[in-house]
Amino acid sequence: MLPADCSRRLVAELRDALDACAERQRQLERSLRVSRRLLRTWEPAETPAPQPTPAPETSGEAPSPESTPSSQDLKELELLTQALEKAVRVRKGISKTGERHKALSLKSGSAATSATTASAPSRPSGQASCRVSETKPPRGIQQTVVPARGLPESRLLSVGDRTRMGRGSRATKPGPGPRDQQIPPSAALQAPEAFTLKEKGADVDCWLPQPLWKPCSGLEGGSPQSAASLSTGFPDRILLRLPMAYRKAASRNSRLWAQLSSAQTSDSMDAAATAKTQFLQKMQMTSGGPGSGLSAAAVEAEVGLLRTACLLLRRRMEEVLSADPADCMQEYRCLLTLEGLQAITEQCLHRLQELRAAVVGRQLGPWPVGRRPGASLPCGGGTDPLWSPQLLLYSSTQELQTLEALRLRLAMLDQQIHLEKVLMAELLPLVGTQGPHWLALCRAVHSLLCEGGERFLTVLRDEPAD
Amino acid sequence: MGRRRRRVDRGAAVGALPKAIAALSRTLPAGPSPEIFRRAKFDRPEAAPALWQLLFRVLSPLSADGASASPAQGEPPSTEAQVRAVKSELRSQGYPRRALAQLPEDGSQGSRELLLALAWLLARGPLLERLLAQTRVRLGDEIPLCECEALARPGAPVPRVEADGPVDIRHLQWLMGKLRFQWRKLITSQQEQCALLGKIHSYTRGCHSDRSLGHLSVAETELLRDAEGGQQDTVLGTCPPEASQPTFVPRIPERGAGEWELVARELQALQEELRGAAEPRRAAWEARVGGWGPEWSAVQRASREAVGLELAALQRAWERGGAAAQPHGPCRLVKSDAGASGGPGLRAAQVIEVLRSREACLEAVLCQLQRQCRQELARLAGALPGLIWILPPGR
Numbered sequence: 124m125l126p127a128d129c130s131r132r133l134v135a136e137l138r139d140a141l142d143a144c145a146e147r148q149r150q151l152e153r154s155l156r157v158s159r160r161l162l163r164t165w166e167p168a169e170t171p172a173p174q175p176t177p178a179p180e181t182s183g184e185a186p187s188p189e190s191t192p193s194s195q196d197l198k199e200l201e202l203l204t205q206a207l208e209k210a211v212r213v214r215k216g217i218s219k220t221g222e223r224h225k226a227l228s229l230k231s232g233s234a235a236t237s238a239t240t241a242s243a244p245s246r247p248s249g250q251a252s253c254r255v256s257e258t259k260p261p262r263g264i265q266q267t268v269v270p271a272r273g274l275p276e277s278r279l280l281s282v283g284d285r286t287r288m289g290r291g292s293r294a295t296k297p298g299p300g301p302r303d304q305q306i307p308p309s310a311a312l313q314a315p316e317a318f319t320l321k322e323k324g325a326d327v328d329c330w331l332p333q334p335l336w337k338p339c340s341g342l343e344g345g346s347p348q349s350a351a352s353l354s355t356g357f358p359d360r361i362l363l364r365l366p367m368a369y370r371k372a373a374s375r376n377s378r379l380w381a382q383l384s385s386a387q388t389s390d391s392m393d394a395a396a397t398a399k400t401q402f403l404q405k406m407q408m409t410s411g412g413p414g415s416g417l418s419a420a421a422v423e424a425e426v427g428l429l430r431t432a433c434l435l436l437r438r439r440m441e442e443v444l445s446a447d448p449a450d451c452m453q454e455y456r457c458l459l460t461l462e463g464l465q466a467i468t469e470q471c472l473h474r475l476q477e478l479r480a481a482v483v484g485r486q487l488g489p490w491p492v493g494r495r496p497g498a499s500l501p502c503g504g505g506t507d508p509l510w511s512p513q514l515l516l517y518s519s520t521q522e523l524q525t526l527e528a529l530r531l532r533l534a535m536l537d538q539q540i541h542l543e544k545v546l547m548a549e550l551l552p553l554v555g556t557q558g559p560h561w562l563a564l565c566r567a568v569h570s571l572l573c574e575g576g577e578r579f580l581t582v583l584r585d586e587p588a589d
Numbered sequence: 590m591g592r593r594r595r596r597v598d599r600g601a602a603v604g605a606l607p608k609a610i611a612a613l614s615r616t617l618p619a620g621p622s623p624e625i626f627r628r629a630k631f632d633r634p635e636a637a638p639a640l641w642q643l644l645f646r647v648l649s650p651l652s653a654d655g656a657s658a659s660p661a662q663g664e665p666p667s668t669e670a671q672v673r674a675v676k677s678e679l680r681s682q683g684y685p686r687r688a689l690a691q692l693p694e695d696g697s698q699g700s701r702e703l704l705l706a707l708a709w710l711l712a713r714g715p716l717l718e719r720l721l722a723q724t725r726v727r728l729g730d731e732i733p734l735c736e737c738e739a740l741a742r743p744g745a746p747v748p749r750v751e752a753d754g755p756v757d758i759r760h761l762q763w764l765m766g767k768l769r770f771q772w773r774k775l776i777t778s779q780q781e782q783c784a785l786l787g788k789i790h791s792y793t794r795g796c797h798s799d800r801s802l803g804h805l806s807v808a809e810t811e812l813l814r815d816a817e818g819g820q821q822d823t824v825l826g827t828c829p830p831e832a833s834q835p836t837f838v839p840r841i842p843e844r845g846a847g848e849w850e851l852v853a854r855e856l857q858a859l860q861e862e863l864r865g866a867a868e869p870r871r872a873a874w875e876a877r878v879g880g881w882g883p884e885w886s887a888v889q890r891a892s893r894e895a896v897g898l899e900l901a902a903l904q905r906a907w908e909r910g911g912a913a914a915q916p917h918g919p920c921r922l923v924k925s926d927a928g929a930s931g932g933p934g935l936r937a938a939q940v941i942e943v944l945r946s947r948e949a950c951l952e953a954v955l956c957q958l959q960r961q962c963r964q965e966l967a968r969l970a971g972a973l974p975g976l977i978w979i980l981p982p983g984r
Contacts (some may be wrong), residue, residue: 130756137764158785461867503751514934515920520787530945536951572962576765578981
């Protein structure tokens with residue numbers, strides 16, 4: 124058993140660490156709930172239509188098997204798509220004028236249904252469409268042809284069924300080759316439906332012909348062309364507008380930020396900066412002491428940095444000392460490295476002395492409990508990034524996952540290092556004093572401190588053989 | 590009077606000051622009215638409580654020790670608590686004037702001093718901008734790259750009083766194991782979230798009015814969904830105002846002078862070792878090379894430069910200079926296929942590189958600490974003969 128105060132402190136520390144972890148988990152789960160809810164409408168878990176091939180939509184983990192089209196099918200679909208292309212070109216000319224009107228009327232109409240199987244077949248084709256916006260027209264046609272929800276659901280369901288029965292699948296990851304070829308049949312099947320529906324009446328006509336899928340924003344009210352298209356499988360393919368209030372606020376917001384950053388001309392910034400420094404200096408002088416301008420927080424942080432520096436320098440020194448120089452040049456380099464390390468160490472020591480002098484001279488108050496030293500350090504980044512968040516571009520989900528995993532790992536290492544220091548401070552003294560169950564304690568402490576609690580060593584009594 | 594600016598044109602100053610104060614009082618949380626500022630200028634006591642409260646509100650998100658001011662707790666802390674918190678926070682930030690520390694704790698005096706403190710805070714750093722940034726609505730999927738903003742942790746409650754009494758070390762081992770397991774769970778949840786985020790980003794491609802972004806974020810997508818459901822009025826309310834995942838940083842126990850001593854000792858020991866290693870080598874080298882010709886000097890210079898670069902890189906690993914290259918503050922995630930090198934914004938690949946180097950640094954630190962422990966334990970265990978210590982395999 125550990126002494127009471129030591130136990131208390133250690134348990135408190137570990138519980139804090141657990142709380143921090145739990146808090147992260149809570150936030151993460153909150154975000155996960157939101158994301159899952161959003162994705163549910165795109166990848167419905169079950170579809171209302173009877174499916175011969177049940178394809179439950181998980182969040183994309185289990186790709187259903189893709190079937191490869193035969194060459195006969197490919198030929199057929201090529202012909203079909205060419206025919207479609209021609210037809211669309213004709214239609215486009217006719218319906219351009221009425222487009223905007225239809226789009227507007229459609230928006231109110233399509234607001235109701237959120238999850239339909241239209242989303243299902245349209246998604247695979249839609250996904251391919253992201254990639255093919257510049258490529259061959261046939262593919263583009265399919266995108267335009269795949270209609271959104273304005274079409275009566277039953278029609279789409281049947282089309283969807285046929286799609287599924289025929290091809291049986293929606294692979295979750297759109298691979299380039301076989302997928303693209305797989306899509307056209309579904310689109311081709313749907314296309315005639317769409318065309319005929321269009322003939323029948325204006326109220327069923329909710330589909331805006333577009334020769335090529337354009338990744339343009341659904342938010343501008345601008346050109347009729349741009350009003351509609353959206354990418355992959357977003358059910359509201361025709362018109363997607365963020366609410367008016369939001370758009371107004373967002374544009375006003377960005378205008379104001381722009382105004383703000385442009386208003387900071389260099390002249391005014393300089394004047395303000397000079398005034399500020401003068402004020403700060405005056406404050407410093409009237410406080411009755413020269414002061415080094417350092418706060419207790421900054422000092423502690425620097426001391427921590429110097430400790431890290433020491434560790435890294437030592438590691439480099441060990442590397443150099445253990446390396447066996449093969450020739451003169453390497454020997455010389457080793458020598459230079461060691462001397463360089465020595466110089467840096469002296470600099471660090473000097474800095475440490477300076478910090479010590481600052482602390483003593485200013486008689487800084489006791490460290491406030493619970494504060495992490497790095498907190499008040501103004502991070503080198505300046506004020507710009509605070510204006511509007513910078514962009515971080517990532518190209519694939521793997522990249523994003525790597526990035527996030529690294530961030531988590533850094534946080535975990537941070538926590539581990541902190542716990543290590545705390546445990547060292549508390550437990551090593553206990554091992555020093557031999558008490559009852561010393562061996563068990565020693566073994567446990569070794570495991571906690573040296574192996575992160577993951578492995579244990581074995582202790583054997585060395586009994587003299589009789 | 591927000592800032593004591595020395596203006597060249599007094600005429601302009603007279604007009605601008607009231608406007609500045611009015612703006613300030615609108616912007617600051619719990620903003621006192623301009624009248625309070627005016628009274629404080631004359632050091633009127635009635636202005637003091639409002640200013641104490643203002644300073645408390647302004648400083649508390651920046652300090653981890655919010656003195657029970659966490660939003661979770663319903664009631665605002667007492668005046669004394671606020672006064673103490675403000676004093677301690679200002680002191681730790683390096684506020685130079687001692688007069689502040691001497692103000693009475695009932696918060697009844699010192700309005701002019703408080704005004705000075707406010708001015709000092711405003712002059713030191715982008716206080717208003719930071720406040721605005723904290724309260725603004727986050728529209729994008731943001732990922733914080735820098736730790737310092739993340740310390741807006743609402744005041745952690747005082748360490749709970751463990752009524753448990755002495756515990757067995759096995760309890761500690763159990764807690765450590767639990768922690769390890771939690772981290773693993775966290776990592777898998779995080780990976781799932783990334784996958785979902787990637788999907789949402791690619792599905793909504795082409796929907797955003799801002800071309801440089803190209804796709805919607807989760808918040809914006811939610812806006813859209815809820816707008817369809819007819820909740821257009823509450824749509825703006827769904828945007829999450831709080832920061833998306835502040836990283837929670839463990840507290841460091843009070844060390845004060847102890848840490849300094851420790852580091853000083855370590856550095857001195859290191860210096861001794863280095864001197865012991867370098868001097869004989871230098872002597873030996875000089876002896877060998879003494880008579881060598883001038884063609885050596887060029888080679889020597891090249892080596893010196895190379896070593897210089899290596900050491901500079903090493904120094905950057907711990908100095909803040911290395912971290913400054915990293916942008917500060919949260920970044921909005923944008924999925925972009927091409928990864929066009931021309932556009933603005935960071936590339937994930939670069940950030941990953943930086944994070945990896947930081948990871949290596951931290952791992953080195955942890956390894957070093959563990960090694961120290963091992964040596965220390967070996968020393969202590971060696972005191973007892975007659976035992977064989979078999980280290981765990983796989984190291």
